[in-house]
Amino acid sequence: MSLLILREEFVCLVVIAFILCYTAVYKIKTEHNTFFRILIYALGHVIFDIITVITVNNLDTVPPALNAIFHIMYYALSIAFTMAFYEYIVLLTTSKRVQKIARIIKYIPALIYAVVIFIFPVEYVAGNGTNYSYGPLVIIGYGIFVLYCIICFVLVVANNNKLEPKKKFTLYPMTGMMILVIVVQAMIPELLMTSAGITFVCLGLFATFNNPAKEYREQVYWDAATGIKNKNGYKMQLEQMEKKYGKKKTKVGFVICDMNGLKVINDKFGHMEGDKLLRAAAGILNDNMKHAHDVYRVGGDEFVAIYISPRDEVVKADIAEVRKACEAYKDSPIILSIAIGYAAGEYSSGYMEIYNRADDEMYQNKAEIKKQHPELCGR
Numbered sequence: 001m002s003l004l005i006l007r008e009e010f011v012c013l014v015v016i017a018f019i020l021c022y023t024a025v026y027k028i029k030t031e032h033n034t035f036f037r038i039l040i041y042a043l044g045h046v047i048f049d050i051i052t053v054i055t056v057n058n059l060d061t062v063p064p065a066l067n068a069i070f071h072i073m074y075y076a077l078s079i080a081f082t083m084a085f086y087e088y089i090v091l092l093t094t095s096k097r098v099q100k101i102a103r104i105i106k107y108i109p110a111l112i113y114a115v116v117i118f119i120f121p122v123e124y125v126a127g128n129g130t131n132y133s134y135g136p137l138v139i140i141g142y143g144i145f146v147l148y149c150i151i152c153f154v155l156v157v158a159n160n161n162k163l164e165p166k167k168k169f170t171l172y173p174m175t176g177m178m179i180l181v182i183v184v185q186a187m188i189p190e191l192l193m194t195s196a197g198i199t200f201v202c203l204g205l206f207a208t209f210n211n212p213a214k215e216y217r218e219q220v221y222w223d224a225a226t227g228i229k230n231k232n233g234y235k236m237q238l239e240q241m242e243k244k245y246g247k248k249k250t251k252v253g254f255v256i257c258d259m260n261g262l263k264v265i266n267d268k269f270g271h272m273e274g275d276k277l278l279r280a281a282a283g284i285l286n287d288n289m290k291h292a293h294d295v296y297r298v299g300g301d302e303f304v305a306i307y308i309s310p311r312d313e314v315v316k317a318d319i320a321e322v323r324k325a326c327e328a329y330k331d332s333p334i335i336l337s338i339a340i341g342y343a344a345g346e347y348s349s350g351y352m353e354i355y356n357r358a359d360d361e362m363y364q365n366k367a368e369i370k371k372q373h374p375e376l377c378g379r
Helices: 003-026 035-056 064-093 096-105 107-117 136-158 165-187 194-210 212-221 231-245 262-269 271-288 312-328 351-372
Strands: 123-126 131-134 251-260 294-297 302-308 337-346
Touching (some): 003 035, 035 064, 064 107, 064 165, 107 136, 136 165, 251 351, 262 271, 271 312
Antiparallel strands (some): 251 337, 294 302
């Protein structure tokens, strides 16, 4: 048994344990609350990887049943890790409706493997410098691992437009590399690359999505009341757009939104009802403006959605979905009403001119709504 193999595994163990402890100490609330489980499964995977490296090279002294249990735990934790990673990608890239279906689907490959465990025994092969497990149980386990990773890669590609550039540059190599690692691992079992690949994923997620220092910095750009980006986030986006599109003829669009009747509901029914309606409005805008770069709360009851290179018919379809969702919302003493204005143009001509046209249209829409619903007067 090569000490070099174990040395690599212990490095992976230390790295994942450090990230796990760091995460636990800072009590990081991750974007999707799955990162901690990813780390737990990754740590378990590496621990059992180390154990199986030792036991598979001592077949004469380790009881066969115990060796089999260790190997089954190793493969089970590998699949548990990919299930958690799959859930993370689903929550990061898809809508709530898709997430409900995806949560059910994610258990199917794992259940298949649970059945396979009782059908095929663990087999062992003498390799170049180390023994290793092989056979149908192992091949099917690797196949399920790859299946989850392929689905993750497809989800990232399908939702490419929704992801920020930094997230894309992490997720594409991460998902692609995991597929490559498992394929190579299955073809050359002596390499033991799985733990290194899993450690790479944990480092990538930590650095890009779950770094405490990064999260604390970014909190200033998020609105605590609604869960969407705030005015600071909006200003930062404008600065980035100025750098990227300042002298270009890139088309940009602004959708200006202003709630109607928030003051009325605060005065008559209390601020708890007003806050609930505000959160509902933010959720509807965020969920239905699917083609927007992002949605921001820029004032008390004011929101802005920014579209990059928009097609007018697509933006108008998003706005129609927002209005439909507002009409369907019934959990409030008054109707949920949002005045909306949209304008688009070349960024190089001056974004404020585009913004002002959208703002004017929004106020026209607000006046029309208040004629139809005078009970919303007050704001």
